[in-house]
Amino acid sequence: MLLDLLVIGLVITLYPLPVMAFVLVLSAHRGVWKGLAFILAWLACLVAVIALVLLLTGGEPPAPKSPPSTAALAAKLAIGVGLVLYGGHRRRRRRRTEVPDSAAAAAPSQPSLNSRMDQASVWSAAGLAVLLQPWGMVGAGAATVVDADLSHPQSFLALLAFCLLATSSLLAMELYMVFAPGRAGRALTGLRTWLSDHKDPAIVVTCLVLGLWLVGRSLYELTS
Template identity: 70%
Template sequence: MVLDLVLIGLAITLYPLPIMAFVLVLSSPGGVWKGLAFILAWLACLVAVIAAVLLLTGGEPPAPRSPPSTAALAVKLAIGVSLVLYGEHRRRRRRSATPMDRGRSASDEAEPASRVHQASVWSAAGLAVLLQPWGMVAAAASTVVEADLAHGATYLALLAFCILASASLLTMELLMVFTPTRAQRLLTGLRSWLAAHQDQAIVAICLFLGITLAGKAIFQLTS
C-alpha cells in the first residue's frame, strides 16, 4: 500500500494542470491568501476521500480474494488502463498537431488565465476542487482500501500521502510567503516551462502511473 500511495502522491503533486492554475493564483493580487484557500480545499478533498473509504472498510483491510478486495483491484486496473489510454491520446494528439494548432491552443488559454488572475478567495478554493486529478485520487482511494488502522504506521502513511500529494503547492506557497521576490521569478520561469512542456509531462505521468497500477492489479488478480 505504501509504495502505491507514494507513486500516486508523486503523480498528483507533479501533475501540470493544477500547478499551472496555482501559479496563476499565486501571481494574482492577494495571491498568498488565495493560494492558502486553494491548498486547504485541495487537502480537504484528499482527506474527505480517505475518510470515506475508511468509513466503508471500518479501518480493516478486506480479506484477500474477497469480493471487496477483488472489486478494489478491478477499480485500480480500470483506472490504470484509463490513464494509459488518456496518456496515449494526449501523445497522439500532440504529434498530429500543427504549429498553427499549438499557437491557437496557447491563445485559447489566455482567457482562462485572465479569469484565474481575477479570481476571489472562494473561486480559488473552487478551482482546487475542480482541478483535482480525480482519476489519480480514485486510484489512491482503491489503495486506501488496504489500510489497517490497527497499526499506527498506517496513520503516518496516510498523512504522508496527503502531504506528498500537496508538496508542490505547499512549496510554492511557502516561497511566496518568505521570499516573495524570488518566488515571483521562479513562478514566472515555471509558468513558461509548463506552457512549453505541459503535454509531455501529462503524457509521461499518465503512462508511468497507469502502467504501474494496471500491472500490479493484474498481478494481484491473477496470482
C-alpha cells in the same frame, strides 16, 4: 499499500494542470491568501475521499481474494488502463495536431488570465482546486486506501504521507512565495513558461507512468 500511495501521491503532485493553475493563483493579487484557499480545498478533497473509504471499510482491510478486495484491485486496474489509454491518446494527438496561427491568436493571452485571476475571490481559488483535482488518480489512491488497517499506526503514517506528498509541490510554492516573494515571483514566471511549453509531454509521462504502475501491480495481485 505504502509504496502504492507514495507513487500515486508523487504523480499527483507533479501533474502539470493543477500546478499551472496554482502558479496563476499565486501570481494574482492577494495570491498568498488565494493559494492558501486552493491548498486547503485540495487537502479537504483528499481527506474527504480517504474518510469515505475508511467509513465504508470500518478501518479494516478486506480479506485477500474477497469480493471487496477483488473489486478494489479491479478498480485500480481499470483506472490504470484508462490512464494508459489517455496518455497514448494525448501523445498521438500532440504528434498530428498543429495549432493554426489564427487559433493561437484567438487563445486567451497571459495578461487576460492574470487579470481574471486578480479579480477572483479566495472562494473561486478553492473551487478551482476542486475542479482541477486529478480525480482519476485520487480514485486510484482511494482504491489503495481500502487496504488501510487503522489498528496499526503505520497506516495513519501512510495516509498522512500520501496527503502531504500529493500536496507537496503546492506547499513548496506557497511557502516560497511567503518567505521570498521577490525570488519566488521570478521563479514562478519561469516555471509558468516552462509548463506552457512542456505541458503535453508532462501529462503523457505522468499518465503513462502511473497507469503502467497500476496495471502491473493490479494484475500481479489479482493473479498471485
